[in-house]
Amino acid sequence: MMFRLTPLVLLLAGYGLTQPAAAQPWKFGQPLAVTEVQGDGIFHHLESAGRRNIAVAGDSVAISWEDNRNETPAIFFAHKSRQSEAFSKAIRISGKGEAYEPSLTALGEDRFAIAWEEAGRVHLRLSDGKQLGPILKLDVKQAGQTSLTAKGDTLLLVYAAADPNSRHRRVYLQQLDTDGLTLQTGNTCRVDPEPLKQAQLYPTVSKLPDRTVVAWEDRRHGHTIIMAAENRQPGTCRFDKPQRISEPLPGPRPPYGKGHGVTRVAMDRYGQDRVLAAWADKRNFREGYDIYASHYPARGDALFGSNQKVQDPFGGVAQQWHPSVAGSPSGQLVVAWDDSRDAQTNILLSWYTDGQWSDDLSVPGASGDHEQNHPSITLDRHGNLHLAWVERETVGGPTRLRYLFGKAASAGPE
Amino acid sequence: MRRILLILLSVLFVPAVWADAPKGYPFHAFDQAMNQAREQNKILFVYFGRYGCGYCEKTNKEAFSDDQVRQIYTDNYVLAYVDSESGKRLQLPSGERITEHEVGTRYNAFVTPVFTFMTPQGKPLKRLVGVQRIEDLLSAHEEVQAQTGNPS
Numbered sequence: 001m002m003f004r005l006t007p008l009v010l011l012l013a014g015y016g017l018t019q020p021a022a023a024q025p026w027k028f029g030q031p032l033a034v035t036e037v038q039g040d041g042i043f044h045h046l047e048s049a050g051r052r053n054i055a056v057a058g059d060s061v062a063i064s065w066e067d068n069r070n071e072t073p074a075i076f077f078a079h080k081s082r083q084s085e086a087f088s089k090a091i092r093i094s095g096k097g098e099a100y101e102p103s104l105t106a107l108g109e110d111r112f113a114i115a116w117e118e119a120g121r122v123h124l125r126l127s128d129g130k131q132l133g134p135i136l137k138l139d140v141k142q143a144g145q146t147s148l149t150a151k152g153d154t155l156l157l158v159y160a161a162a163d164p165n166s167r168h169r170r171v172y173l174q175q176l177d178t179d180g181l182t183l184q185t186g187n188t189c190r191v192d193p194e195p196l197k198q199a200q201l202y203p204t205v206s207k208l209p210d211r212t213v214v215a216w217e218d219r220r221h222g223h224t225i226i227m228a229a230e231n232r233q234p235g236t237c238r239f240d241k242p243q244r245i246s247e248p249l250p251g252p253r254p255p256y257g258k259g260h261g262v263t264r265v266a267m268d269r270y271g272q273d274r275v276l277a278a279w280a281d282k283r284n285f286r287e288g289y290d291i292y293a294s295h296y297p298a299r300g301d302a303l304f305g306s307n308q309k310v311q312d313p314f315g316g317v318a319q320q321w322h323p324s325v326a327g328s329p330s331g332q333l334v335v336a337w338d339d340s341r342d343a344q345t346n347i348l349l350s351w352y353t354d355g356q357w358s359d360d361l362s363v364p365g366a367s368g369d370h371e372q373n374h375p376s377i378t379l380d381r382h383g384n385l386h387l388a389w390v391e392r393e394t395v396g397g398p399t400r401l402r403y404l405f406g407k408a409a410s411a412g413p414e
Numbered sequence: 415m416r417r418i419l420l421i422l423l424s425v426l427f428v429p430a431v432w433a434d435a436p437k438g439y440p441f442h443a444f445d446q447a448m449n450q451a452r453e454q455n456k457i458l459f460v461y462f463g464r465y466g467c468g469y470c471e472k473t474n475k476e477a478f479s480d481d482q483v484r485q486i487y488t489d490n491y492v493l494a495y496v497d498s499e500s501g502k503r504l505q506l507p508s509g510e511r512i513t514e515h516e517v518g519t520r521y522n523a524f525v526t527p528v529f530t531f532m533t534p535q536g537k538p539l540k541r542l543v544g545v546q547r548i549e550d551l552l553s554a555h556e557e558v559q560a561q562t563g564n565p566s
Contacts, residue, residue, distance in 0.1 A: 043510040073511055100503070100511075145501065201501060217499075223466025224499050256475075257468020261526065263499045263515060285469075288524025319524045340522075395520060396508065396536075 024361060025332070025351055026385045026406030031365045034078055034388060034401035035090045037069050044399040045073075046374045046390050048103040049158070050147035050204025051266045051324040053376035054388045054403075057106035059083075060129055063376075063388045064093065064104040064114050065401060075102045075116045079129050087403070093125055094118050095135060105148040105155070107178060113155050117144030122159050122174075126181040133181025138174065145169075147204040153178045158191070158203040158214055168199040171216045173237060189237035191216070191229050198222075204267045206275045210234055213296055213303070215245060215265045215277045222258030226265045226279050228296070228303050245294050245304045249283055260285065262292075263321075266335075270327025273297075276352075278310060278323040278335050291320050291337050291350075293357075310335050310350050312360045319345075321373070328379040336363075336387065338373035345373045347389050363387065365404050371395055372402075383408035435461055435495035436478035439488060444517055445504040447494035451534040452507070457562060458532040459491035462523035464499045469545045470527040480548045486555050491531075498523045507536070531558045 038044070044067040046053045054063050062079035075094035078087040093102070097119030107113050107126065115124045122143045126133040143161035150156070155176040163170035175186035191214045192200065198219035206213045215228040229242035246262045253259075265279040275296040280289040291310040298305035311320055318341035327333045333352040338345045339360070346367030348360045366372050371392040378386050385406035390399050435441035442450065444460065451458045463470040477483060487493065498518030505511045512520075521530055521538070529542040531554070540558050542550060 041509055043508075045512070047513075047516075068509065068511070071509075098511075219465055221466075224464070254468050256472040257470070258466040259468075261464045261466065261499055282525070285525055317524075319519065319522060321519050396506075396510075 023358070025334075025383070025409050027409060028364045028404055028406045030404075032085065032087065032403045034063050034065070034087050034403050035067075035076065037067070037090060038398060038400050040398055042067060042069050042398055044390055044401045045100075046376050046388060046401070048101045048147060048376075049145040049160075049202040049264075050103065051264070051322065051376045052103045052105060052147055052149075052204070054378050054386055055104045055106040055112060056378055056380040056386060057112055058109035060110075061380075061386050061403075062104060062106075062112050062127075062129070063087070063401070063403065064102040065388075066100055066102060066116075067399075067401075072096070073098050073100055075099045075114065075118075077102075077104075077112070077114060077127060079112070088129070091127070091132065093127075093132070094123065099123075101144060101146065103146045103148045105150050107150045107155065108153070111178070111181070113148055113150060113178070115146035115148050115157055115159070117146060120144070122146055122157070122161075124155075124157065124176065124183055126178060126183060128181060131181060133183065136176075136183040136185070138185070140172070142169070145202050149205050149207050151207045154186075155183070156205050156207055156212060158205045158216075160199075160201050160203060160216075163196050166196040168196045169201055170196055171200040171203040171214065173205065173212070173214060173239075175237065187237040189239070191239050192227075192242045193239075196220075200227075202264055204265060206267050206269045208269060208273050208275070213267070213275050214239065215267050217263065217265065218242075223260065224262050225259070226262055226277065228277065230303055243303045245277055245307075246279065246281060246292070247283075247307045261289070263289065264323070266323050266325045268325040268327040268333075270329075270333045271331040272329065274327075276325050276327060276333055276335075277304060278325050280321055280323060280337075281307075287315070287317050289320055290315060291323050291335060293323075293325075293335060308357065310357050311337070311339070311348070312350070312357075314360065315339060315341055322375060324375050324377045326377040326379045326385065328381070328383055330383065332379055332383055334377065334379070334385065336375040336377045338375060338389075342367070344369075345371045347372050347375045347387065363404065366402065383410060434463070435493075436474040438484055439478065439493055441493045441495040443502070443504060444494045444496050444514065445506060447492045448507055448534065448536060451492040451532075454492065455534060456492050457490070457539070457558060458494055458534065458536075459487060460494045460496060460521070460530045460532060462496050462498050462518055462521065462526055462528040462530070464497055464526045467526045473527055473546050477546050477548045477551050483548055483551050486552070490555065490559070496523070498526055529554075
């Protein structure tokens, strides 16, 4: 029986990876190097809470990452205009300390904001592509896992930091005002003001016209779950009681453990007032982590709706990690992740259309050869897709940082 | 006094609610264990678990509690524990700094627990996936020792 099934399975698996080109919302160009500084002993990392390492401001696309080109891990930033075929020289953003996990967001049409962890503190800085503003260091200890978003000239930063009343990390929101390339701190608050039972980690934030939504990993139930809270009172920093997003398994609780695992929620706004949260979820223990998602708002009192499996069935027992979410004001919505269903890890996409997730697309240029992983994606105002990711020839070997432009199929000629 | 007694009793008798490395074993962080394995030229035994992992808890209670398993694994291996969902940072011998979560993705810990025997250089020799019994751990030890030329 297994013998007879094998060709069918292979055929179906092949279909899952090779959709007709006409069905794809984007036409992809050739990958570009984000930085030429690479080679033995140099490791680039595209990691941040919410996987926000790429952003578009006006006609400029920027990427922020961490690498160890000078031995100590530091934060770098490079940018290019939409038409340019090359990125700027990498600009060092961080100071002298060990720096990790930069989060990047566009600030209007001509500025970018970067937040990162350096020597156990949260740091922020603005750039207009030509100049860097001064570094702002938050006076909070054991803080990191930053994630940024913006509305007008205001930045919203979420991060995890030591809770003074427990030995765990707690999620905080910090508002910041900007003036040119200068930052000034505003309101700050605990997203969940209740006493902590366990850690809150890797938060991310989305801003809607009249509310703010924050999601994070939470260990209060004895295993990791995804939780979220919303602020419906503009001008304040008060959040309603948080709710669980990642659903528990149905049926009786197993005799061992507390529940299944989840990791690293990513989130983005789409349409005028909707948000998608996506994460890696191990509810099917035979398949390992799969990519699941949930839409905000739900009906009734629930913040987020029922969970949806984003990847198609051909992911099977392969690994899926590192989901990144991009939405647009026109309602486009796409999730990218890395996936080992082929011989090596590739970048896959699924987009949301007519209330369903598409079949998975193995991204041309970000799949096929080498190890391709750790994607970060964003959509520009024209619906074009911008993708950054990490490429390695061998698992654990030196890395290259890559960028790919996907021109929206619905966009007219340039 | 009664309250203190109740607290003490709860601490003593409530079972562990999340699966860390099993008690009574010298498990180290992955990078420390790799360094130690290189210094001592010993095989690494890496336990990939996660917070709240049920099958880790079952394996801890039903297999790692065995005295023979404890003796053999403590004597013959450098032991490492990796929380596959953790953001704790490590520095690999290559110089790369990554989180425990990323160590888990790199070594394909897509379910937990996964137990991987590795050379001191980090090359996997044998992998055990899911719940393990006492005999599974003893048999894996024999196999790895034979594979590396140290039959017991």
